[in-house]
Amino acid sequence: MHETNAIADSHATITASRHISPDTSVIRLSCPHIARTARPGNFVNVRVNGSTQPLLRRPFSIHNAENGQIELMVKEIGRGTEILCGTEPGTELMVLGPLGNSFSDPTDSFSTAVLVSGGIGTAPMRFLEKNMAAAGKKIVNLIGGRSQKELLSEGLSNCRLATDDGSLGLKGTVVDLLDKELSNITADGAVKIFGCGPTPMLKALASYCRQHGLCCEVSLESVMGCGFGICYGCSVEIANPEGGTKTILLCREGPVIDGALMV
Template sequence: MVNEVASVISNYEIASNYWQAILKAPEISRMAKPGQFINILPIKNWPKMMRRPMSIASNEHENISIIYKVVGEGTQYISDWKEGSKVDIIGPLGNTWPEFNDEYPILIGGGVGIAPILYLQDKFSSEGIKHHLIMGAKTGSEHFLEHSPDDGLLLTTDDGTIGIKGTVIRALEAIFHTPSDIRNYRICACGPSPMLNAIKQFASDYSIECFVALETMMACGFGICQGCSIEREQNSDAGSSYRKKYSLACIDGPVFQTNEIKNC
């Protein structure tokens, strides 16, 4: 983990209130792995305690990118970053997705939860590993990918304006109801908690391995403040040890296997 002053290469809206910023950050780029995130100071004299965490969405030639929605003051400032401006970031933070051997990846992103999924997808694409990618959004104007079922890319919208009507679970059902020889699926997902909990349930019902990247509220981002605790599934030898009952999303995660944690 380093504290780096990055240069803004570009920063623009790629779909309705979905923004992408590309940052030249050679040090973080050199160390980063899919699933990891950065903690951002949105402006130089940011008066708030908490930086703003964002998943790394891509990593190429010393440049990393983030994909974000403007939801409050910090992300409003981030959307105002101009090409060439300098920004203070800490990273890479957190863990990474598990290694894949012969498991078949189904990657799922809900809203801006697509960010750490796209970084993982880049890895599979560059290694020629076949996979499915599902992205869910409320409506068509929030999508910046193409619905392309023949290429394993399924988009869903709540209102049916693009792709499959309904949630990402509909797309998962479509995959599982299509005859196939594949037996060893593994799901990797990131998005809002209700979506992740529905995927956790689906994976449990179908006995599929499932990993999620959580976007739990956090402050320091590296294990100091204890502000990002996640309740673990109870095991019989948990006793009274706090660390056996709780994990920290920032250092033990953000990626967790769903059967390790109570809720997403």
């Protein structure tokens, strides 16, 4: 995992915003510093409007970064995300970033990057896929959702799908899908797993990878305040490699952790 690059609070203008599902939008922001320095897995903390309501910024993974712009994939779940998804292009927002660590660089020790995501957890995968593909890795996306309408595959290639209710793809979880696909995928050489999604999904994924000796990194979520280690709002418990468990601040020592450290 990589440490954070130089953080800046940028005036960022929304240059485009489009719905990709009834409750999810991809929002593009002109943000040259962040676009230049961001790495896959980093996130930004966005002030969603110019007022004090909501008071706290909201964190979002960087979905894509190119040509001086970043994209965010935002699911509306409350006041802050509703405001952001309803904000018109041309509006300027304050965007702090890039924050957090990032997924590891592609190495020679694997030939296929298996990107396993659930729900809005697909948000960081486009940027990660681009980085992996540029390094010559084969890409497999395994994407899960409760039902067809919750499957998000925006900008991703070679996608295989699973839904809890069987409305599209395999009926089951995305970990069931990994289990079904693993022998085919590993026939092409060594793999590395990258996961992002709800915590129960990531726990199941990390546990599966441990049982099958697969190397895995996961990007976690928590409720978060400042985004840079002052408010202590995002503490999570992980395994301590020296024994027992320890608490980390997800905004600084995460959001990406070694899957072997999930508890």
